[in-house]
Amino acid sequence: MKNIILTGMPGCGKSTVGVVLAKTLGMRFVDTDLIIQQEQHDVLHRLIERYGVKRFEEMEEEALLSVMDTEDTVIATGGSAVFCERGMNFLKQTGVCIYLEVRCDELKRRLSNIRTRGIAAAKGMTIEDIFAERGPYYEKYADIRIECTNLHIEDITELIARKMGIENGI
Numbered sequence: 001m002k003n004i005i006l007t008g009m010p011g012c013g014k015s016t017v018g019v020v021l022a023k024t025l026g027m028r029f030v031d032t033d034l035i036i037q038q039e040q041h042d043v044l045h046r047l048i049e050r051y052g053v054k055r056f057e058e059m060e061e062e063a064l065l066s067v068m069d070t071e072d073t074v075i076a077t078g079g080s081a082v083f084c085e086r087g088m089n090f091l092k093q094t095g096v097c098i099y100l101e102v103r104c105d106e107l108k109r110r111l112s113n114i115r116t117r118g119i120a121a122a123k124g125m126t127i128e129d130i131f132a133e134r135g136p137y138y139e140k141y142a143d144i145r146i147e148c149t150n151l152h153i154e155d156i157t158e159l160i161a162r163k164m165g166i167e168n169g170i
Helices: 014-025 032-040 044-065 085-094 104-110 127-141 153-163
Strands: 003-007 028-031 073-076 095-101 144-147
Touching: 003 014, 003 085, 014 028, 014 073, 014 153, 028 032, 032 044, 032 073, 044 085, 085 095, 095 127, 095 153, 104 127, 144 153
Parallel strands: 003 073, 003 095, 028 073, 095 144
Antiparallel strands: none
16 A cells, blocks of 8 residues: 655644554554654754754655655654655655645644744744645645544544545555
């Protein structure tokens, strides 16, 4: 089976859905944010504070490109991974890219403190700004779009499997 690449805004559920989806379909799971944290020995928000957004995006691209030789893997990308053209094009060659869409008002509710969340964005940007800036990129790379705003993880997992034609795997 191809890889399943999850993209979307911070707080949309990529990591949580990714774990459940991988368990449900008997696939491996990789979270590129965790790759960065493990390689840099620090959490995302401190890496962004220390090195800045541009260097963090370079780290993110390195993490995306490090997921070589993977098959049957659910890959949760960081929210700003879509700015890493080379990394995203590489991932798309290995599988299906799924955009987990969540309405902006719901993201605001979920992201009570964007400073400690580790969101790569220019100082002073609001969630609305980040949402508006990234939306076209998520859409650009999406093979499948799933509106997740009022769905439970199990519902999202089932929708992904159905849209990929593997509903009997659930």
